[in-house]
Amino acid sequence: MNQSISQYIESLLPSRNELFQEMESLAEKERIPIMEQTAIDVMLQFMRMQNPAKILEIGTAIGYSALRMSEALPEAEIVTIEIDPDRAEQARKYIQEAGKADRINILEGDALELLEKVKELGPYDAIFIDAAKGQYLKFFNMYGSMLTTQGCIYSDNVLFRGYVAAETVDQRRFRSLARKMKEFNSCLMEHDEYITTIIPVGDGLAVSKKR
Ligand SMILES: C[S@@+](CC[C@H](N)C(=O)[O-])C[C@H]1O[C@@H](n2cnc3c(N)ncnc32)[C@H](O)[C@@H]1O
Numbered sequence: 294m295n296q297s298i299s300q301y302i303e304s305l306l307p308s309r310n311e312l313f314q315e316m317e318s319l320a321e322k323e324r325i326p327i328m329e330q331t332a333i334d335v336m337l338q339f340m341r342m343q344n345p346a347k348i349l350e351i352g353t354a355i356g357y358s359a360l361r362m363s364e365a366l367p368e369a370e371i372v373t374i375e376i377d378p379d380r381a382e383q384a385r386k387y388i389q390e391a392g393k394a395d396r397i398n399i400l401e402g403d404a405l406e407l408l409e410k411v412k413e414l415g416p417y418d419a420i421f422i423d424a425a426k427g428q429y430l431k432f433f434n435m436y437g438s439m440l441t442t443q444g445c446i447y448s449d450n451v452l453f454r455g456y457v458a459a460e461t462v463d464q465r466r467f468r469s470l471a472r473k474m475k476e477f478n479s480c481l482m483e484h485d486e487y488i489t490t491i492i493p494v495g496d497g498l499a500v501s502k503k504r
Contacts (some may be wrong), residue, residue: 294331294493294494294495299329299331299494299495302331302334303330303331306330306331306334312360312387312390312391313357313360313361316355316356316357316360316387317357319355319383320354320355320357325354325355325380326354327354327355327357327358328357328358328423328449328495329494329495329496330495331494331495332449332494332495332496332497332498333358333361333495335492335494335495335498336421336447336449336498336500337361337362337365339445339447339500340362340365340366340419340447341365341366343418343419343443343445344366345366345369345417345418345419345444345445346368346369346370346418347369347370347371347372347415347416347417347418347419348362348366348369348370348371348372348417348418348419348420348421349371349372349373349374349411349415349417349419349420349421349436349439350362350371350372350373350374350420350421350423351373351374351404351420351421351422351423351424351432351436352373352374352375352404352421352422352423352424352425353373353374353375353380353381353384353399354375354380354384355380355383355384355387356373356383356384356385356387356388356397356399357387358421358423359371359373359384359388359397359399360387360388360391360393360397362421363391363393363396363397367396369396370396370398371396371397371398372398372400372411372414372415372417373397373398373399373400374399374400374401374402374404374407374411374424375399375400375401376401376402376403376404376424378401381399381401384399385399398414404424404428404432404435404436405428405431405432405435408435411436411439412439415439416439416440416441416444417436417439417440417441417444418440418441418443418444418445419444419445419446419447420436420437420439420440420444420445420446420447421446421447421448421449422446422447422448422449423448423449423450426450426453426470426473426474427469427470427473429448429451429473429474429477430473430476430477430480433446433448433477433480433481433501437486437487440503442503443503444502444503445500445501445502445503446487446499446500446501447498447499447500447501448477448481448498448499448501449495449496449497449498450474450496450497451474451477451478451481451491451496451497451498451499452474452491452493452496452497453467453470453471453474453496453497454467454496456470456471456474457471457474457475457478457497459471478491478499481499481501484501485504486503486504487501487502487503487504488501488502488504489501489502
């Protein structure tokens with residue numbers, strides 16, 4: 294999205310409570326990549342319309358998006374996976390502080406290795422993929438089978454700073470990730486079991502609904 298339009302929309306968004314502001318500051322200070330405000334705003338609106346009873350999030354970081362989802366959908370149960378122990382610990386503290394420990398269950402570990410545990414806690418009405426960009430297709434295929442019939446999968450960063458649309462990507466470390474994200478997007482758009490829309494908001498949000 295054009296930067297000035299994005300800034301304009303952000304300026305219209307209601308201010309967040311003190312805890313969220315503290316988390317946003319920490320994320321900025323420690324360069325923890327939480328979801329962009331314009332994108333989380335769109336995702337939360339889709340979720341309010343969808344009203345999922347159970348949500349699976351892949352990529353907790355410090356618990357920011359999990360708490361934003363829980364605020365938007367107070368009745369929803371959220372299972373969220375984080376591979377980094379320090380971030381998972383920080384997320385636990387914030388979730389405790391927000392009084393949401395009974396609603397948000399953090400699983401610490403690699404989402405690629407937690408299939409059985411995640412399955413036991415499912416099925417899920419919504420899945421939010423926001424972890425290692427190179428693994429999106431694996432996450433989607435692994436956990437898509439745990440989605441209820443009316444379920445939706447939300448995937449963040451699918452436009453990956455615009456690299457997916459660039460003819461060439463100069464930085465080597467981004468080139469292969471951009472290629473993987475392009476493959477993921479093509480796979481979503483051609484999928485027999487899902488119908489997907491890609492929204493150019495934040496870093497790109499894909500919303501996939503079961504056909
Ligand atoms: C973009 S951040 C998540 C931001 C969070 N959803 C938010 O908006 O507040 C991605 C997180 O995914 C975690 N992660 C990366 N690969 C993972 C994996 N295989 N399993 C679980 N977590 C993973 C990273 O440690 C990082 O904290």
